Amino acid sequence: MANKNPRLTTSAGAPVSNNKNSLTAGRRGPVVLSDYKLFEKIAHQNRERIPERVVHAKGWGAHGTFKVTNDITKYTRAKIFSEVGKETPLLMRFSTVAGEQGAADAERDVRGFSIKFYTEEGNWDMVGNNTPVFFVRDGYKFPDFIRTQKRHPKTNLRSNTAMWDFWSLTPESLHQVTILMSDRGLPVAPMYMNGYGSHTFSFWNNQGERYWVKFHFKTMQGHRHYTNEEAKKVIGESRESYQEELFGTIERGEFPKWKFMVQIMPEADAEKTPYNPFDLTKVWPHSDYPLIEVGEIELNRNPENYFNEVENAAYSPSNVVPGIGFSPDKMLQARVFSYADAHRYRLGAHYESLPINRPKSPVAHYHKDGLMRYYTDNNNPDAYYEPNSFGGPEADPSVEEPPMKINGDIGRYEYEEEIDVYTQPRALFNLFDDAQKERLFNNIAEAMGGVPTEIIERQLAHFDKVDPAYGDGVRAALGISQTAAQ
Ligand code: NDP
Numbered sequence: 378m379a380n381k382n383p384r385l386t387t388s389a390g391a392p393v394s395n396n397k398n399s400l401t402a403g404r405r406g407p408v409v410l411s412d413y414k415l416f417e418k419i420a421h422q423n424r425e426r427i428p429e430r431v432v433h434a435k436g437w438g439a440h441g442t443f444k445v446t447n448d449i450t451k452y453t454r455a456k457i458f459s460e461v462g463k464e465t466p467l468l469m470r471f472s473t474v475a476g477e478q479g480a481a482d483a484e485r486d487v488r489g490f491s492i493k494f495y496t497e498e499g500n501w502d503m504v505g506n507n508t509p510v511f512f513v514r515d516g517y518k519f520p521d522f523i524r525t526q527k528r529h530p531k532t533n534l535r536s537n538t539a540m541w542d543f544w545s546l547t548p549e550s551l552h553q554v555t556i557l558m559s560d561r562g563l564p565v566a567p568m569y570m571n572g573y574g575s576h577t578f579s580f581w582n583n584q585g586e587r588y589w590v591k592f593h594f595k596t597m598q599g600h601r602h603y604t605n606e607e608a609k610k611v612i613g614e615s616r617e618s619y620q621e622e623l624f625g626t627i628e629r630g631e632f633p634k635w636k637f638m639v640q641i642m643p644e645a646d647a648e649k650t651p652y653n654p655f656d657l658t659k660v661w662p663h664s665d666y667p668l669i670e671v672g673e674i675e676l677n678r679n680p681e682n683y684f685n686e687v688e689n690a691a692y693s694p695s696n697v698v699p700g701i702g703f704s705p706d707k708m709l710q711a712r713v714f715s716y717a718d719a720h721r722y723r724l725g726a727h728y729e730s731l732p733i734n735r736p737k738s739p740v741a742h743y744h745k746d747g748l749m750r751y752y753t754d755n756n757n758p759d760a761y762y763e764p765n766s767f768g769g770p771e772a773d774p775s776v777e778e779p780p781m782k783i784n785g786d787i788g789r790y791e792y793e794e795e796i797d798v799y800t801q802p803r804a805l806f807n808l809f810d811d812a813q814k815e816r817l818f819n820n821i822a823e824a825m826g827g828v829p830t831e832i833i834e835r836q837l838a839h840f841d842k843v844d845p846a847y848g849d850g851v852r853a854a855l856g857i858s859q860t861a862a863q
Contacts, residue, residue, distance in 0.1 A: 435476050437623050593637075
């Protein structure tokens with residue numbers, strides 16, 4: 378009987394006559410070694426997993442559009458911002474940091490907030506978080522910090538002790554710890570949270586002038602969070618609450634939106650601010666550097682295939698475009714290296730030519746062979762080195778970034794003691810109303826379950842320096858009397 382469905386084939390395209398029964402010697406077996414169709418099927422299943430991301434393994438994503446609503450061309454020549462009304466396609470991926478791929482969505486954790494803008498001069502990846510700061514200011518500390526968020530080598534359980542031991546010995550983490558333990562540490566779903574580039578980046582314009590810039594993405598759905606109690610109930614009912622909410626909302630045609638805003642600092646100001654503007658544990662106060670509107674982001678299309686379009690999506694802060702650059706932020710430099718490195722390991726050397734990562738602008742380079750190399754050469758096969766006389770791609774000096782002015786001698790600077798780690802967490806603490814403070818204290822107390830007293834005391838001393846009411850509030854939530862603690 379004629380079949381309307383496509384004909385089943387092997388991966389080499391040969392038609393398959395039977396997709397249920399192995400090739401056997403006799404009705405009762407055994408299977409013969411020449412049943413390559415059986416082995417192909419099983420071998421493929423064995424290879425369906427790629428290494429999950431060491432951090433940000435659990436993710437949710439969607440396609441969308443960025444539209445310029447305000448002219449910022451005096452700061453940057455990036456073509457994505459070249460005119461009001463211009464639209465650029467994008468792919469967003471949100472994630473939790475610590476949990477593995479099967480982790481529950483509604484867990485208290487920082488959220489990744491990444492945007493791949495497919496601009497006409499290459500992909501610009503804004504690889505941010507839902508927090509404007511981070512736990513550490515130097516990439517040298519990052520692997521240790523992440524170790525404290527992951528499983529203990531012996532128990533294979535996550536360890537509150539490791540977390541608070543590290544945090545209490547690394548007081549630059551106070552600002553981010555306060556955000557994590559506050560209401561915003563547990564959003565209801567990706568569309569109810571802000572995003573931040575967090576690092577200081579730079580803009581440079583057609584006149585070769587550099588500005589320092591911070592990126593902000595303000596939710597237009599309003600902030601919504603779960604309390605710990607609410608989240609426990611949600612996780613009891615569904616471990617996939619973010620995926621359900623994001624996918625379902627877009628499927629219903631209700632498209633989440635964010636206002637894209639920037640803070641701009643003239644290059645020379647970096648010498649004058651009372652805080653290091655390249656320190657990832659600090660914000661720039663809005664009163665010093667007000668938010669400037671840039672445009673609007675809308676998510677409006679669900680991926681057709683999660684693995685192809687979200688798991689394979691490879692974001693890296695190294696993906697910048699002419700008009701956007703880095704800053705002296707040392708954590709940023711570590712990330713510029715580590716993300717691309719992680720993708721080469723996870724997806725292979727040619728991960729940028731996977732359909733979801735491939736720029737929508739022309740790509741022409743001299744990288745050669747390697748696993749999964751399948752893009753074609755630069756039109757002329759003789760142009761496979763540089764310089765050449767055969768019409769191969771040439772560098773364009775007009776996109777040369779202006780030199781970055783750096784002062785200082787090379788060294789490993791430990792400047793913890795000189796740096797004020799308390800003022801900005803205090804400004805944040807002062808934003809909280811009484812009920813928010815109460816939830817902060819309780820969330821911290823809950824997260825300190827099983828932590829040795831000396832570590833708790835060390836951390837309480839930091840809270841005291843932010844505000845005595847902060848330390849006392851946590852003591853009360855822990856059931857420790859004030860006098861006993863002093
Ligand atoms: P502003 O009062 O001008 O801005 C406060 C900022 O804090 C807004 O961006 C607001 O985001 C955000 N915010 C409000 N409530 C909370 C909350 N409960 N938890 C976390 N963030 C919240 O103050 P400053 O710019 O002087 O900053 C004061 C403190 O605010 C900082 O120390 C920092 O902790 C925090 N903050 C500052 C940001 C900045 O870039 N300056 C960005 C985010 C937080 P929204 O408008 O979306 O409500």
